[in-house]
Amino acid sequence: MKASHKWxxxxxxxxxxxACGGGGADEQGTSAAATSRGRGxxxxxxxDTLRADHLGCYGYEPDTSPALDRLAAEGVxxxxxxxxxxxxxxxxxSVLTGLLPSQxxxxxxxxxxxxxxxxxxxxxxxAGYATxxxxxxxxxxxxxxxxxxxxDTFHSGxxxxxxxxxxxxxxxxxxxxxxxxxxxxxxxxxxxxxxxLYVHVIDxxxxxxPPPDLVHAFGEPLAPPFPTDAELARPGPVVARYPGGVxxxxxxxxxxxxxxxxxxxxxxxxxxxxxxxxxGVYDEATIVFVSDHGEEFFDHGGVGHNPLLYQEVIQVxxxxxxxxxxxxxxxxxxxxxxxxxxxxLPTLLDTLGIELEPERAAQLAGQSLVPxxxxxxxxGEQPAVTEVDYEGVYRKSLIQxxxxxxxxxxxxxxxxxxxxxxDPGETRNLVAEQPGRVAELRADLGRLSSLGGRGWGFxxxxxxxxxxxxxxxxxxxxxxxxxxxxxGLELEGFDAALADGPLxxxxxxxTKGTDGKRNVRYTLGEPSAEGQPGDAAVGTEHYPGFDPSGxxxxxxxxxxxxxxxxxxxxxxxxxxxxxxxxxxxxxxxxDGEPVPPEFVFLGPxxxxxxxxxxxxxxxxxxxxxxxxxxxxxxxxxxxxxxxxKNMDPATxxxxxxPETEANLRDLGYFGDD
Numbered sequence: 001m002k003a004s005h006k007w008x009x010x011x012x013x014x015x016x017x018x019a020c021g022g023g024g025a026d027e028q029g030t031s032a033a034a035t036s037r038g039r040g041x042x043x044x045x046x047x048d049t050l051r052a053d054h055l056g057c058y059g060y061e062p063d064t065s066p067a068l069d070r071l072a073a074e075g076v077x078x079x080x081x082x083x084x085x086x087x088x089x090x091x092x093x094s095v096l097t098g099l100l101p102s103q104x105x106x107x108x109x110x111x112x113x114x115x116x117x118x119x120x121x122x123x124x125x126x127a128g129y130a131t132x133x134x135x136x137x138x139x140x141x142x143x144x145x146x147x148x149x150x151x152d153t154f155h156s157g158x159x160x161x162x163x164x165x166x167x168x169x170x171x172x173x174x175x176x177x178x179x180x181x182x183x184x185x186x187x188x189x190x191x192x193x194x195x196x197l198y199v200h201v202i203d204x205x206x207x208x209x210p211p212p213d214l215v216h217a218f219g220e221p222l223a224p225p226f227p228t229d230a231e232l233a234r235p236g237p238v239v240a241r242y243p244g245g246v247x248x249x250x251x252x253x254x255x256x257x258x259x260x261x262x263x264x265x266x267x268x269x270x271x272x273x274x275x276x277x278x279x280g281v282y283d284e285a286t287i288v289f290v291s292d293h294g295e296e297f298f299d300h301g302g303v304g305h306n307p308l309l310y311q312e313v314i315q316v317x318x319x320x321x322x323x324x325x326x327x328x329x330x331x332x333x334x335x336x337x338x339x340x341x342x343x344x345l346p347t348l349l350d351t352l353g354i355e356l357e358p359e360r361a362a363q364l365a366g367q368s369l370v371p372x373x374x375x376x377x378x379x380g381e382q383p384a385v386t387e388v389d390y391e392g393v394y395r396k397s398l399i400q401x402x403x404x405x406x407x408x409x410x411x412x413x414x415x416x417x418x419x420x421x422x423d424p425g426e427t428r429n430l431v432a433e434q435p436g437r438v439a440e441l442r443a444d445l446g447r448l449s450s451l452g453g454r455g456w457g458f459x460x461x462x463x464x465x466x467x468x469x470x471x472x473x474x475x476x477x478x479x480x481x482x483x484x485x486x487x488g489l490e491l492e493g494f495d496a497a498l499a500d501g502p503l504x505x506x507x508x509x510x511t512k513g514t515d516g517k518r519n520v521r522y523t524l525g526e527p528s529a530e531g532q533p534g535d536a537a538v539g540t541e542h543y544p545g546f547d548p549s550g551x552x553x554x555x556x557x558x559x560x561x562x563x564x565x566x567x568x569x570x571x572x573x574x575x576x577x578x579x580x581x582x583x584x585x586x587x588x589x590x591d592g593e594p595v596p597p598e599f600v601f602l603g604p605x606x607x608x609x610x611x612x613x614x615x616x617x618x619x620x621x622x623x624x625x626x627x628x629x630x631x632x633x634x635x636x637x638x639x640x641x642x643x644x645k646n647m648d649p650a651t652x653x654x655x656x657x658p659e660t661e662a663n664l665r666d667l668g669y670f671g672d673d
Contacts, residue, residue, distance in 0.1 A: 038325045039352055040284035042124065042196045044344075045272070046095070047265050048088060048137055049205040049305060050291035052081070052317040054255075054262055062218050064262040067270030068289055068319060074331050075287070075321030076373060080338040082384035082399060083293045083314040084365075086307050089139040090387070091292040091341060092200070096120045096147065098345035098364040101387045102449050105652065106146070108389065109139075109669065112654045113146035118360055120345050121150030124196045127354050130186055134160070134178045135200030136170035137667070142660030146652065153182060157202070158659055169666050171211070172201035172268035180275045187279045201268065203261040204295070205667060206304070207233035210260025217263055219256035226250055232257060234668065235303035246298065255297055284323045286351050288344060291316040299425070307388040309397045309406055310426050314386050316341070322351060322373075330373055337379045338399060342366030385448050398445040405441035417441070458586075460641035462565035468639060470571070471589040473520070474559045475508060475613070477582045508558030587613035590639070 052058045055065040057072035058079075084094035089111070090101035096119050097104050106113040113119070121131045132153035135141040141156035148154040157170020160178045179199045186195055203210075209230075210217070221229050226247070232238055232254050239246060269289070276282040293305050299312045306313065318339065322330045343366035349356065350368035365385075371377035384399040394410040402421035408414040417430040417438055431438050462468050507523040563571045588595040595612060656664070664670055 038284060038323050039127070039194050040286060040323045040325070041194055041276070041281050042129070042348060042352070043272070043276070043285055043287045044095075044120070044196070044198045044348075045269055045287070045289045046092065046135075046198070046200040047204070047262075047269075047289070047291050047317075048200065048202045049293060049295050050262065050265075050317060051294040051312060052291070052315055053312075054259060055317055057319065058317060062259055064218075064259050065266045067266045067273060068317075070270075071273065071287060071289060071321050072319045075319055076330055076333040076335055078318040078320070078335045078339050078369075080336070081290070081316050081318035082338060082340045082386060083291070083316045084341050084386055086293050086305050086309060086313050086386070086388050087390060088137050088292045089145075090389075092137075092140050093117075093147075094365075095290060095292070095341045095344050098342045098366045100342065100365045100385060100449060101389070103363070103365065107387075108653070109664075110653050110656060112144060112652045114652045115146065115149070118356070119147065119150050120348065121196060121198070123349060123354050123356060124352075125150045125152070127352070128194065130190060130193050130195040131198075132179070132182050132186075132195065133198040133200070134175045134182070135198070136175055136202035136663075137200060137205070138656075138660040138663035139669075140200060142657060142663070144654045144657055144660065146654075151198075156659075156663075158663065169202055169205075169207075169663070172203045172265040173211070175199055175201050176268040176272050179272060183275055183279065187281075191279075199272065201265050202667070203265040204258050206235055207668075208235075208254065208257035208261055209233050210257060211264045214260040214263050215257075218259045219253060222249065222253050226253075229253075229257060236668070239303055251298055254303075258295065258297070284325060285321070286323055286348060287321040288348065289317065289319040290341065290344060307390050307393040307395060309386055309388065309395055311404075311420070311424070314397070318344070320347070320369075326351065326370075327374065329375070333373065335369070335373065335379075337372075338382065338384050339369060339379075340366055340382065340384050343369055383444065383448055385445065387449060396445055396449055398441055398448065400441060400444065403437065403441065405438065405445060407442065407445060415442070458561075458641065459570065460563070460565060461570040461639075462567060463638035463640070465567055467567065468565045469589075469591050470563050470565060470641075471592075472561045473508065473587045473589075473613075474561075474584065475554055475587070476557050476584045506558065507556070509555040584616040585613040586616055588641075 054060050054062075056063060056069045057065065057077055083091045085091040085101050085107075089109075090104075090107050093099070093104045093106040093113055094101060097113075097117050099117060101107050104113060104117050105111060121133070125131050131151045132155075133141075133148070133151045134155050136157040138156070139145060140147045141154070143156075155178055157175060160170060160174055176199060179197055183195070183197065186193070215221075215229065222232075227238060227241065227250065232250070235254065238250065238254065242250070273282065273287070276285055276287075294311075294313045294316055295305055296302050296310065296312045300308065300310050302308070318341075342364065346361075346364055346366050346368040347370055350370045355361070356364075367382075369379070372379035381401045386397045388395050392411055393408070395406065395408040397404060397406040399405075399420070402419060404416075404418045404420050404426070406414075406416040406418075415431050415438060416426075417434060418426045418428070419430060420426070458472065460470055509521050509523075511519050511521050565571055661670065
């Protein structure tokens with residue numbers, strides 16, 4: 001901690017406690033300025049719940065995907081594409097916005113996409129494209145979900161079936177029929193206008209029910225006493241039926257039914273490609289084939305698309321056929337470096353020569369693949385972040401090179417580290433063997449996905465002309481804090497061995513020094529059952545430079561964070577209390593002296609705090625936005641900070657329509673019927 005001045009010479013501290021949304025941009029945020037790129041048709045074909053390794057062009061032996069295999073031969077196959085989430089809504093939103101889930105906020109069952117986020121159809125529409133979408137998943141095609149912006153035509157499977165049809169899951173053939181009908185009409189009346197066609201088929205999402213002629217395509221139904229095909233369509237009940245482990249023959253038949261659905265979706269995709277050829281627009285069309293997420297078949301003991309973030313669920317196929325006008329170097333390429341769903345939007349816009357306004361472009365989490373494909377730039381090893389916030393699970397993963405780091409904040413703090421090159425099946429957790437690499441990736445994950453988190457966030461900025469040392473002490477009763485992740489803190493004058501990242505979490509007590517003043521003593525380690533430092537407690541540190549006056553006597557759980565702010569610097573930290581945490585409080589020091597209450601402001605109205613330390617409550621189930629806007633800082637406060645909590649301020653919660661809920665219930669999101 002660097003001492004440079006005292007609080008008496010500052011009187012400049014402000015903390016805002018309350019809602020703090022991200023900054024908005026203009027309504028459209030696009031520029032249709034022409035470049036050398038062409039403006040041919042665009043087709044985005046999303047297949048729900050599709051594993052990459054069940055496709056012929058990705059090395060699968062059964063003939064599940066002849067239409068896609070042909071497209072891969074005429075386009076670019078991306079060998080490793082990382083999904084940005086493990087389920088439909090956040091992953092598809094990342095495809096359509098180029099943003100991470102923690103940026104776009106469409107992360108819960110009832111969370112619509114907030115209107116401030118630009119969808120792919122909007123810049124294309126502004127550039128003169130006719131836009132149409134056809135899909136069968138209510139998380140995207142429910143009218144209340146917010147994904148229809150920018151589309152002239154937006155049809156769900158229910159729309160296409162008409163009244164009186166009780167089939168709530170529209171098969172790929174029905175959706176592609178609707179898309180082809182739209183395309184035929186467009187080419188008859190507006191053939192000179194380019195179009196953007198987005199088709200999102202629900203096959204092969206469970207229930208695994210292939211078209212009748214494909215039920216026997218990859219195997220035969222099982223004989224009694226094994227389950228029927230109808231029973232095998234739902235993976236959850238199958239697992240429950242075999243508590244001792246699902247027999248191999250049953251597992252294999254489930255995969256066969258899944259493959260039959262893949263073949264049905266691929267056949268429908270092939271009909272759409274034939275329609276493009278029939279209208280003479282195939283060659284100059286940009287066609288993107290991608291999945292929202294994959295599906296587990298007992299790879300790690302489970303089924304479905306669970307939130308564990310193993311590769312079978314979050315590595316997806318991505319194949320792009322570019323227009324012939326882009327050159328003859330692209331057809332047949334296999335691009336080995338890892339790419340991401342968030343790269344789809346900037347790649348498409350770059351292909352078409354459509355530029356976003358600078359503020360919009362700066363927000364994107366992805367980047368265009370076109371320069372790398374054309375040999376104009378290197379791609380390198382782009383970091384791939386995946387995030388899930390689903391029914392009490394809060395988890396993120398980061399792949400850097402061949403290493404994958406997974407961090408779980410809820411329901412409990414956990415870490416996993418895998419060498420994907422040596423161990424592609426993710427069977428060996430290397431956290432204990434490589435603590436240094438874990439620390440590096442933990443910090444990188446915090447930096448790359450700092451726009452979202454749970455619990456509390458604290459951000460400081462120093463606009464004085466002096467360097468200021470900031471210290472914070474969090475005290476609480478309960479289990480250890482989870483999510484002790486920096487928003488950018490760097491250790492100075494603090495023993496890194498006592499810290500999880502930039503925070504030290506252990507046992508805190510106040511002691512009286514020889515001068516009669518109270519001091520702070522911190523001990524790393526877990527307390528014993530009696531509430532005292534346990535046998536594992538190590539590394540006791542005394543902090544005579546911090547005066548705990550203003551705080552009541554305390555002995556118990558605590559966590560430190562420390563940082564040194566040079567003029568113009570900003571720094572911060574986030575943390576999440578475990579369930580059951582009580583008496584959560586925050587004490588702040590600047591250059592070793594307590595921050596007096598008159599320098600602390602609370603809420604959007606910047607009301608003065610009545611006392612220090614700040615009482616924070618529990619913070620359970622809370623969401624953090626990005627850094628609060630600086631406009632909330634009171635005038636005349638060049639050293640200022642914000643402490644905030646919110647219930648997912650970037651999320652627009654809506655009531656699901658009866659049609660959407662019925663569709664999702666049939667898909668198993670609200671229980672198997």
